[in-house]
Amino acid sequence: MPDLPDDTAPVAAFEQSLDALEALVLKMEKGDLSLDDSLAAYERGVGLYRQCRSALEQAELRVKLLSDPLDPESAQPFERDDA
Structure with a gap:
C-alpha cells in the first residue's frame, strides 16, 4: 500500500478520531x-x-489559504445549496 502524502494525514486522523468517538x-x-x-x-x-x-480548524485554514493566499481573512463562507 503506498504511503499517503503528508497533507492527507490530518484528514485521515480526523476520520479515525471521528470513528473512534462514534x-x-x-x-x-x-x-x-x-x-x-x-x-x-x-x-x-x-x-x-x-x-x-483541531483537524476541522486546520482544514478551514487550508481552504482559506487556497481561496486567497494573500488575504485568507477575506475568504467568504461556503453557501449551502438546499434546493
Whole structure:
C-alpha cells in the first residue's frame, strides 16, 4: 500500500478520531460501563473531540489559504445549496 502524502494525514486522523468517538458514544449509551470505565471513556471522548475540532480548524485554514493566499481573512463562507 503506498504511503499517503503528508497533507492527507490530518484528514485521515480526523476520520479515525471521528470513528473512534462514534464507537465510544455507542458503547457509553448502552449503559454497561462501570463508573470508572465511564469516566475513562468520557476523558477519551473529550480528547477525541478536541482532535476532531483541531483537524476541522486546520482544514478551514487550508481552504482559506487556497481561496486567497494573500488575504485568507477575506475568504467568504461556503453557501449551502438546499434546493
